[in-house]
Amino acid sequence: MQDNPRLGIxxxxxxxxxxxxxxxxxxYLAESYNVITVVTIRxxxxxxxxxxxxxxxxxxxxxxxxxxxxxxxxxxxxxxVAQICVAISSFTLVGLVHFHAVFASYPLMIMAxxxxxxxEAVGWRRWIAVLIGFSxxxxxxxxxxxxxxxxxxxxxxxxxxxxSYGLMTRFAARNDSAQTSFFWTAIAGGVAMMFIGPFFWRPxxxxxxxxxxxxxxxxxxxxxLLIKALDATKASTIQPFTYLQLVFASTIGILFFADxxxxxxxxxxxxxxxxxxxxxxxxxQAKLNQS
Numbered sequence: 001m002q003d004n005p006r007l008g009i010x011x012x013x014x015x016x017x018x019x020x021x022x023x024x025x026x027x028y029l030a031e032s033y034n035v036i037t038v039v040t041i042r043x044x045x046x047x048x049x050x051x052x053x054x055x056x057x058x059x060x061x062x063x064x065x066x067x068x069x070x071x072x073x074x075x076x077x078x079x080x081v082a083q084i085c086v087a088i089s090s091f092t093l094v095g096l097v098h099f100h101a102v103f104a105s106y107p108l109m110i111m112a113x114x115x116x117x118x119x120e121a122v123g124w125r126r127w128i129a130v131l132i133g134f135s136x137x138x139x140x141x142x143x144x145x146x147x148x149x150x151x152x153x154x155x156x157x158x159x160x161x162x163x164s165y166g167l168m169t170r171f172a173a174r175n176d177s178a179q180t181s182f183f184w185t186a187i188a189g190g191v192a193m194m195f196i197g198p199f200f201w202r203p204x205x206x207x208x209x210x211x212x213x214x215x216x217x218x219x220x221x222x223x224x225l226l227i228k229a230l231d232a233t234k235a236s237t238i239q240p241f242t243y244l245q246l247v248f249a250s251t252i253g254i255l256f257f258a259d260x261x262x263x264x265x266x267x268x269x270x271x272x273x274x275x276x277x278x279x280x281x282x283x284x285q286a287k288l289n290q291s
Contacts, residue, residue: 008233012241015225020248022218023100024256027091029211033202035088038215040197041204043081045216046223047190053224054183064183067176076168076181077188083161084189090158093151096253097261100246101140101269102155107239107276108133109163111283117167123286129279136271139264178230182223239280243273 029038054064067073090099108130114120122130141152172181204212229238246269253259 003233005233005237008229008238009241011225011229011232012238013244015222015229016242016245017248018218018222018225020245020252022215022222023087023091023096023249024252025211025215025218026088027096027253027257029204029208029215030088030092032208033204034200035085036193036197036200037202037204038088038212039081039085040193040201041212042216042219043186043190043193046219047186049220049223050183050186054179057179061183064179065187067172067180067184069172069175070184072168072172073176073181073184074188076165076172077185078192079161079165079168080185081189081192083158083165086154086161087158090151090154093154095257095259097250097259098140098152098265099155099158100249100253101265101272102137103159103162104243104246104269104272104276105133105137105156106159106162106166108272108279109160110166111279113163113167114170118170121286123282126279126282129275129282133272133275133279136268136275139268139271142264182227236280236284240277243276246273 026038026042051061054061057064087099087103111122111126112130115122137156141156142148169181250259250261254261
């Protein structure tokens with residue numbers, strides 16, 4: 001792979017913009033239709049895209065789908081689709097700004113959980129970054145105050161589920177390629193929604209089909225851009241730019257859904273992102289010292 005950091009970073013920024021737009025569309029549609037209907041349509045389209053994409057790879061679908069750890073791959077897909085359902089529900093309950101401010105903590109959760117689950121070593125500086133980052137979550141949630149509610153916990157649950165998915169993906173990567181994991185992410189989630197979706201089905205009407213189509217295209221386009229970004233350069237190069245989704249999604253929330261900012265949310269978000277970036281920097285330093 002030819003390393004092209006500038007192209008990779010540009011594609012990653014485009015990815016965060018597209019995913020932020022996807023979140024905005026998901027929130028808009030979930031306010032008129034139930035979450036299961038929205039996710040079912042989105043995943044069926046995603047599954048069709050992945051099948052077509054895999055068919056064009058060397059060896060076709062059979063080669064891409066081959067895995068020696070099928071239960072793990074299916075489990076990953078089910079965790080992610082469940083996480084998406086929780087996330088979209090959170091959009092309508094707490095707003096895009098609040099959700100993404102808390103959700104930005106999931107890389108820190110991955111780092112903390114990688115020690116007992118994957119047996120990875122984390123230095124004391126990164127542990128401090130994790131603790132400071134979680135204090136940022138508490139600043140946003142404010143337990144015990146009038147601002148705190150049961151709905152406030154949903155972004156935390158979504159972040160924890162995303163962290164679990166991330167750990168399962170890293171575990172799967174020890175034996176399977178990224179293409180194989182990508183394939184089973186779509187297939188497992190898509191098949192699950194095909195079974196569940198009919199029980200909650202509410203067909204879109206009128207121009208809502210246009211918004212549903214845009215949602216499907218944004219989801220598929222975002223994944224495609226992410227694949228291209230990872231093809232262009234190393235994951236560690238583009239990872240810091242994933243935090244831009246917080247900025248773009250929050251902007252959409254403020255402009256189109258009248259989400260509000262408050263000082264504690266801004267401070268908490270800054271603490272979480274700052275801790276995440278510092279922890280990422282320390283991870284890079286640790287790898288350089290080992291090499």
